[in-house]
Amino acid sequence: MIEVRHLTKTYGKLKAVDDVNLCAKPGEITVLLGPNGAGKSTTIKSIAALLKYEGEIKICGHDNHSVAAKKLFGYIPEAPVLYDILTVAEHVRFIANAYRVEHYEEKMVQYLELFDLSDKKDKMAKELSKGMKQKLSMMLALIISPQALLVDEPMVGLDPASIEDTLRLFVKLKEQGVSILISTHIIDVIDEIWDDAYIMDHGKIVQTLKRTELKEQSLKEVFFACVGEHHESAA
Numbered sequence: 001m002i003e004v005r006h007l008t009k010t011y012g013k014l015k016a017v018d019d020v021n022l023c024a025k026p027g028e029i030t031v032l033l034g035p036n037g038a039g040k041s042t043t044i045k046s047i048a049a050l051l052k053y054e055g056e057i058k059i060c061g062h063d064n065h066s067v068a069a070k071k072l073f074g075y076i077p078e079a080p081v082l083y084d085i086l087t088v089a090e091h092v093r094f095i096a097n098a099y100r101v102e103h104y105e106e107k108m109v110q111y112l113e114l115f116d117l118s119d120k121k122d123k124m125a126k127e128l129s130k131g132m133k134q135k136l137s138m139m140l141a142l143i144i145s146p147q148a149l150l151v152d153e154p155m156v157g158l159d160p161a162s163i164e165d166t167l168r169l170f171v172k173l174k175e176q177g178v179s180i181l182i183s184t185h186i187i188d189v190i191d192e193i194w195d196d197a198y199i200m201d202h203g204k205i206v207q208t209l210k211r212t213e214l215k216e217q218s219l220k221e222v223f224f225a226c227v228g229e230h231h232e233s234a235a
Ligand SMILES: Nc1ncnc2c1ncn2[C@@H]1O[C@H](COP(=O)(O)OP(=O)(O)OP(=O)(O)O)[C@@H](O)[C@H]1O
Pocket: 011, 014, 016, 034, 035, 036, 037, 038, 039, 040, 041, 042, 043, 185
């Protein structure tokens, strides 16, 4: 469970996130939607305890800055953060050791296969393509078997087959009870898999909805009704 209460983040005079409340439940895919600059990444980074902010954030009941919380959540940033001269396998080993993950080798082989990276296992990060770096970044978040997963614009740089594989993986994790929070401005990509949606604009949550509550309108139509047609290019 990811719980965010009264999150406010300012950059100088700009309120990038303004009194945001949200909850991503176990076994559900929660999406945070909004046009460019709405405050999605700032919200996700705050949850990942990477920014200073006002408000309260809990992950599986633990304060997000605590070691207990950090053991439980995986974070897939918008731009992968990797070490140029570590190989793919060394990255996985480094994270697995840091998190004291036992018997990770088998899981590493499975993820290498899933992400089509088996033949790149001994390549350095600087030798990978953009999409391959993104996949390695996902592997690093997943190798710790997180109970909560924070994903910021997951599909950037991935080819269509990898997008399908990633979506299937998110659904599988959800079925295993993981709380998944995905930030994106590309509604089409998550349209098949979301359970709860929060629509954000100018730092505020302007609409919350559940898939089960949607009647005639599509998520995209609700989105445009909230943020205006001038953001049409966003979806
Ligand atoms: N480090 C920073 N310093 C100052 N302002 C920032 C910083 N990071 C973000 N902002 C501002 O905060 C606001 C929200 O940005 P944020 O990156 O959270 O939006 P976003 O919804 O993730 O957008 P996108 O879809 O373009 O990634 C924007 O106005 C942005 O210019």
